[in-house]
Amino acid sequence: VQLQASGGGLVQAGGSLRLSCAASGRTFSRYAMGWFRQAPGKEREFVAAIKWSGSSAYYADSVKGRFTISRDNAKNTVFLQMNSLKPEDTAIYYCATTTYNSNTVLHLPRYYAYWGQGTLVTVSS
Numbered sequence: 001v002q003l004q005a006s007g008g009g010l011v012q013a014g015g016s017l018r019l020s021c022a023a024s025g026r027t028f029s030r031y032a033m034g035w036f037r038q039a040p041g042k043e044r045e046f047v048a049a050i051k052w053s054g055s056s057a058y059y060a061d062s063v064k065g066r067f068t069i070s071r072d073n074a075k076n077t078v079f080l081q082m083n084s085l086k087p088e089d090t091a092i093y094y095c096a097t098t099t100y101n102s103n104t105v106l107h108l109p110r111y112y113a114y115w116g117q118g119t120l121v122t123v124s125s
Contacts, residue, residue: 001025001114005095008119011085015123019080021095021116029073032101035080036109037091037121047093048080049106058103063089085123092118 007019021033034049048069050057057069066085071078078095096112098105105111 001028001031001097003095003097003114003116005093005116005119008093008121010122010124013085013087013123013125015085016081016083017085017121019082019093019095019119019121021078021080023076023078023097028076028097031097031099032106033069033071033078034096034098034106034112035069035078035093036096036112037089037093038118039088039091042091044094044109046107046109050078051101051103051106056103058106060107082121085121087123087125090121090123092120094118 002024004022032051035047036044038044046060048059050069054071066083068081095116097114098112100111
């Protein structure tokens, strides 16, 4: 599976961005998808995940109510709509895919086998 993330950029605090992650290779619709981020000097952290059917989504507390993850299985693409952005959202954002579909593990990077190259999001104050 190859993943290509895009949509990052520079935005002012309070603004919005929409990230996309296009997948190719194996059957995309059978994989849960996740977004993670890594700020300079910090560990990679979970942002959001969505099950393969799109029926359930999960969010880190820090983004709940501001970010929305969605997917279009017909287009092999997962999205992350980010609203009300804050300077602390500044990071490289990575999409990833996993064969696991349980909410008990979708927040854990080690359960994801394939990763995109990352897209930089910078939020200015």
